[in-house]
Amino acid sequence: MESRDSAFLKILQEPEAEASGCSEKSTCGSSAGPADMDPEVWEKVKNHPCYSEEAHHFYARMHVAVAPACNIQCNYCNRKYDCSNESRPGVVSERLTPELAAKKVLAVASEIHQMTVVGIAGAGDSLANPDKTFKTFELISKAAPDIKLCLSTNGLALPDLVDRIADYNVDHVTVTINMVDPEVGEKIYPWIFFNKKRWKGRDASKILSERQLLGLEMLTAKKILVKVNSVMIPGINDEHLKEVNREVKKRGAFLHNIMPLISEAEHGTYFGLTGQRGPTAQELKHLQDSCEGEMNMMRHCRQCRADAVGLLGEDRSAEFTNEKIEAIEIQDVEYDLTAREAYRDKVEKTRETERRIKDMLVSGLGKDERLESAPPVLVAVATQGEGLINQHFGHAREFQVYEVDASDAKFVGHRRVDLYCEGGYGEDDSLKRITEALSDCVAVLVAKIGGCPKKTLEEARIAAVDRFAHQSIKPSLLTYFAEYVADVHAGKIVPKEVSGQTKIRSGAFTAPVGQPIPLLVRQ
Ligand code: CLF
Ligand code: SF4
Numbered sequence: 001m002e003s004r005d006s007a008f009l010k011i012l013q014e015p016e017a018e019a020s021g022c023s024e025k026s027t028c029g030s031s032a033g034p035a036d037m038d039p040e041v042w043e044k045v046k047n048h049p050c051y052s053e054e055a056h057h058f059y060a061r062m063h064v065a066v067a068p069a070c071n072i073q074c075n076y077c078n079r080k081y082d083c084s085n086e087s088r089p090g091v092v093s094e095r096l097t098p099e100l101a102a103k104k105v106l107a108v109a110s111e112i113h114q115m116t117v118v119g120i121a122g123a124g125d126s127l128a129n130p131d132k133t134f135k136t137f138e139l140i141s142k143a144a145p146d147i148k149l150c151l152s153t154n155g156l157a158l159p160d161l162v163d164r165i166a167d168y169n170v171d172h173v174t175v176t177i178n179m180v181d182p183e184v185g186e187k188i189y190p191w192i193f194f195n196k197k198r199w200k201g202r203d204a205s206k207i208l209s210e211r212q213l214l215g216l217e218m219l220t221a222k223k224i225l226v227k228v229n230s231v232m233i234p235g236i237n238d239e240h241l242k243e244v245n246r247e248v249k250k251r252g253a254f255l256h257n258i259m260p261l262i263s264e265a266e267h268g269t270y271f272g273l274t275g276q277r278g279p280t281a282q283e284l285k286h287l288q289d290s291c292e293g294e295m296n297m298m299r300h301c302r303q304c305r306a307d308a309v310g311l312l313g314e315d316r317s318a319e320f321t322n323e324k325i326e327a328i329e330i331q332d333v334e335y336d337l338t339a340r341e342a343y344r345d346k347v348e349k350t351r352e353t354e355r356r357i358k359d360m361l362v363s364g365l366g367k368d369e370r371l372e373s374a375p376p377v378l379v380a381v382a383t384q385g386e387g388l389i390n391q392h393f394g395h396a397r398e399f400q401v402y403e404v405d406a407s408d409a410k411f412v413g414h415r416r417v418d419l420y421c422e423g424g425y426g427e428d429d430s431l432k433r434i435t436e437a438l439s440d441c442v443a444v445l446v447a448k449i450g451g452c453p454k455k456t457l458e459e460a461r462i463a464a465v466d467r468f469a470h471q472s473i474k475p476s477l478l479t480y481f482a483e484y485v486a487d488v489h490a491g492k493i494v495p496k497e498v499s500g501q502t503k504i505r506s507g508a509f510t511a512p513v514g515q516p517i518p519l520l521v522r523q
Helices: 004-013 039-045 098-111 130-143 158-167 201-221 241-250 270-274 281-292 322-327 337-365 369-373 428-437 451-459 473-489
Strands: 060-063 115-120 148-153 172-176 191-194 197-200 225-232 255-260 377-381 398-405 408-416 443-445 463-465
Touching (some): 039 225, 060 098, 098 115, 098 322, 130 158, 158 201, 191 201, 241 255, 241 281, 369 473, 377 408, 398 473, 408 473, 443 473
Parallel strands (some): 225 255, 443 463
Antiparallel strands (some): 377 398, 398 408
16 A cells, blocks of 8 residues: 555655645634735735745844834833833833934845835834834835835724834734723723823723724725734733734734733733733633634734844844944945845745645545544644754754644744753753743654654653654644554554643744855755
């Protein structure tokens, strides 16, 4: 009988014409591809790392922190920290003027061809600082016309500025909506500043909610893509976010990004100081899963800083400090549009091939009854980008987690961890925490792993697998799933009961200066 592996190989070797060209699952959201959506929408999202999960493996964003002021107070925010609308609560290292921001964009884009999007997400609220925000967009669109413009807002000022947003060709707007019920809202927002007056309590939340929903409707009427961010605060708005999800869907939001509350006493926020906890990874996934039937969910958000630079999950802002940018002579910056386009073309070809392989694998798996009826499992992956399993276990600062079954390998979250390998030595404490962080996964796919961590993981019934090193993530996951199910049927693996309360950790990987991530896409 033909082995499953050789059956897959045969599928992979079949000519392109045999491919379905389209996933059987028709979705239209962050994990969707070109076959799932209107071509006009696909053009807008295909290289936006936040609006397309697939794109986030290949493309980077940068934030320019030109907007210091805010017009509301959120209980999860302390003014000296980044805006939690879009960032982890870390201090913005440096603020920028619109002129310096445009110069920084040119410098970053000429060095990081992956960078396709510039967003304004703080440090306060982009639309509470409209002149600085729009001046920055004006300067960037003149200097770097191929870059997408993106902004994030709490929505209070939004209805007054929708026309300006459209005038500046901003195609992507994020509105943070944590409630549609002022009774819930008053537990999140102590005050807002609106119409030259400070409002408190339920009145404040009523105004804020009405303005957010009106702004959302006005944007979607202008065909501007809107992502809604919501901060999940257990015991306050967790159940209520299902209603928020229905309301924003009704008003045409493209994507819903439910993010965990990040709350530590040292951040000095109201929630941090009063001991309000954030959700566990499992609670977050459960809520995201229950909203998915209603609309498409973003699961790959890394809650980045308001001055982040690089792929989601890493932060190269330390390479581009104000001091360095100020010292650059603008005429020395080579903004090579042709090279940037060539990079994107190469990425698109790679993505197309990956999609084709994945679809062929899925259609092959679907023919096997045992696989089709097998329940999904969680599998972790160590990657440094480009959609490849290309990171050593000991060098990973985060693991991506996928839910895999015979129909798909879906990105469902990430787990941030401490480095296992420091200075060439394995850290036992880190290994213990990594094992806990991955406790609900049946395997972790890595480029390489040493014997000692492999044994520890296997004792926790997490298979450490390095035979897919430097191969594409999704096809490898589907292949692994087929092998896993075969082993379960052969009695070699007993499926484990999964329960977990994994604490979510904040903080993006900050790339050490001088060790940038690889730029080249494989041939
Ligand atoms: Fe920035 Fe936000 Fe635009 Fe992305 S981030 S303004 S939509 S370019 Fe992205 Fe970062 Fe999550 Fe924001 S991962 S915090 S969703
Ligand atoms: Fe902080 Fe952003 Fe809320 Fe303003 S909108 S209080 S900056 S989290």
